[in-house]
Amino acid sequence: DAGVIQSPRHEVTEMGQEVTLRCKPISGHNSLFWYRQTMMRGLELLIYFNNNVPIDDSGMPEDRFSAKMPNASFSTLKIQPSEPRDSAVYFCASGARGAGTNEKLFFGSGTQLSVL
C-alpha cells in the first residue's frame, strides 16, 4: 500500500489566491482527518470525515476554509482567499474505524504552505 498521499508537497502562493490541497487516503479506510501543524498549537484538527461525511468541522478556523470528500479515495482542503497567517504544514490522515476497535491514524507527508 502506498500510504496516504498528499499533493502538492510544497505550495507557495500570494495572499488572496485560492489554494487547494489534495489527499488520497489508504484504500479501505473509512475515516479521514485534516490537521494543521503550528508551533503554538501542535497538530490542530481542522475537520474529519467518516464514510465521506463531514462529522466535525469545528476546527476549521474561518469560512475561508472548506473541505470536501466526494468519494472514499479523495479529499480536498481549500483556502479562499489565502492569507499569510495560513502558512503552515497541513496533514491529511486516514484510519479504519469500526465498532470496538482502537483506531490508529496514518498520516501523509504533509503540504508545506507558504502564503506571501
Add this chain to the structure above:
Amino acid sequence: DQQVKQNSPSLSVQEGRISILNCDYTNSMFDYFLWYKKYPAEGPTFLISISSIKDKNEDGRFTVFLNKSAKHLSLHIVPSQPGDSAVYFCAASAENRGNQFYFGTGTSLTVIP
C-alpha cells in the same frame, strides 16, 4: 483550549540513557492514548498506544505509562539511540467524543551520540 499538553518543547539525552517524554490531558473521558514520532519533512508515524484499562504497555525499547488519576502519561525509551531523535506527539481520544484525536504540541527529542 489545549486538551492534551506537552509542556517540554525539547529534551536532550545521551545515547544509551533513558528518555522520558511527558504528556498531560484535561478531559477525563479520554480512554485511548497514542504516541507518534515525526521526522523532519515527513508525516507523523504511529509508535505505541495504550487503552485506559491498562496502566502500562511495552513494545521493545518503548514503554508507555498511564496514570489516570493524575491525567498523565509518559513515554520511556530505553536505551535511547541517535535514530530516536525526532518530534514526539502525544494524542488522546474518547469514544463518546466521536473518536476525534487530540494532539499535543510535541516534544523535540535529541539523542546525543
